Amino acid sequence: MMEINATDKKVILRVPLLLLGVLAFWISGCKHDPYISPDTPPTASTHCDADTVYFQNEILPMLVSNCATSGCHNTQSHKHGVVLVNYATVMSTGGINLSNPSSSKIYEAITGSDEIMPPSPATPLTTEQTNKVLKWIEQGAVNNQCVEDSTQCDTSQVTFNADVKPIFEKYCLGCHSQPTPAYNIDLNNWDDLAVIVNNGSLAGSVQHLAGYFPMPKGSTMTDCEIATVVKWANDTTLTDPGGGGGGNPDPCDPDTTYFQNTVLPLIVSNCATSGCHDTQTHEHDIVLVDYASIVSDGKVKPGNPNDSKLYKILFGGDMREDIMPPPPAQPFTATQKQIVYDWILQGALNNSCDGGCDTTNVTFSGTVWPLMQTWCTGCHTGGNAGGGIHLENYNNVVTIANNGKLMGTITHSAGYSPMPKNSGKLSDCQIAEIRIWIEDGTPNN
Ligand code: HEC
């Protein structure tokens, strides 16, 4: 074998590099199209501008996690010659077209003008994500990066939905989600999260601590993002799924309607009232007190609200007098109808979620009143108002707040009838929200 010493190696390397440099200069000098060398190092700015899309912060993590996976566009697989692992490969194989951004090969692929990427069964990118790619190309497809200064990083109030979930979406879900989650870790699954939070591998892997696989693979999180995930992992106690606690409910997704959180309380308070569809009365043999009774006898056709008896009859078919609940009870509001409609459309699952409750910003209109409408108002309106208690407006709620009955009933204290009647107790967090509003002096905000 021929021996090459270190100096020789440098010379051998330098010649083609020099040639490449000359070539690059020559191309950039002649090309009329705006041309960016794929080797341009990132330009970092210390301020993150909201209107700028940054390649290193936003585009690369998304491409790496969704496209540079094994079998697809990583360096080993380079399917169709496309490699999407860093700026240079994105620029040289992604078909970026600066004069006509929307006809860039990469943008066409992720928006599916031909065959959508990533292909099924992987989840396609969201419109928000594909728009980011387009905007980045429109802004010149530069290798830019922004570094948040420490004053911009606030980890004092980290919540899963507001802070951690967006980081997972950006850096991790492409690899760690169904149908084939990397390392069998599905970061959309609360039970999987419980495992990696409790065994320390979430915090360990994002901080690149010894003994853990460094994550995310292929891209780099900012210090602030790492601090956010670590803070959340350290502060969160999740039930071990094997611990017999029935596992952990999924974190609330704002686009999903949850049966246990909203649909059931709404139906119970409006329909499972005495004289109607509670277990004792079962008017027309219809009982609406839990998931089994609500979906029984074909009342609900998953995915098809307009063909579901529950939706059609409850909200009036052709005849006004068919509307349920019947007068003098208040019919469902448009928002409440929409809740039932969305839930059926989304498959009428017996689902529930955790995390939709926030005690940091409690108001009457945003917190207390929606709770009342979901859990209480149905039984506490009109001539049949339960116990003669009306909960139809702000003043009504203030009255039972001030005489102690609101807290007494929802905490199931001795001497009060436990509320909401016929359904489960409000969660500790919901009770805390109401207590905070009362302690604030029941503001009408
Ligand atoms: C490109 C695909 C990819 C991306 C992106 C990715 N992972 Fe991974 N992850 C893997 C693979 C594959 C493994 C198995 C170990 C290995 O091969 O490195 C793994 C392992 C893990 C582990 C187990 C580590 C250990 O030491 O036990 C955790 C926790 C994890 N990933 C979390 C994350 C988080 C959080 C993110 C986003 C910040 C992320 N991963 C992004 C592919 C990925």
Ligand code: HEC
């Ligand atoms: C399914 C119907 C139903 C629902 C839902 C319901 N209530 Fe009631 N409520 C009643 C009835 C009926 C009474 C009369 C007492 C009894 O029968 O327990 C009552 C009584 C009360 C009382 C007076 C209790 C006392 O001990 O003086 C308060 C206060 C009250 N409800 C508040 C609420 C609040 C707040 C909610 C929502 C969190 C709620 N209710 C949900 C039916 C309901």
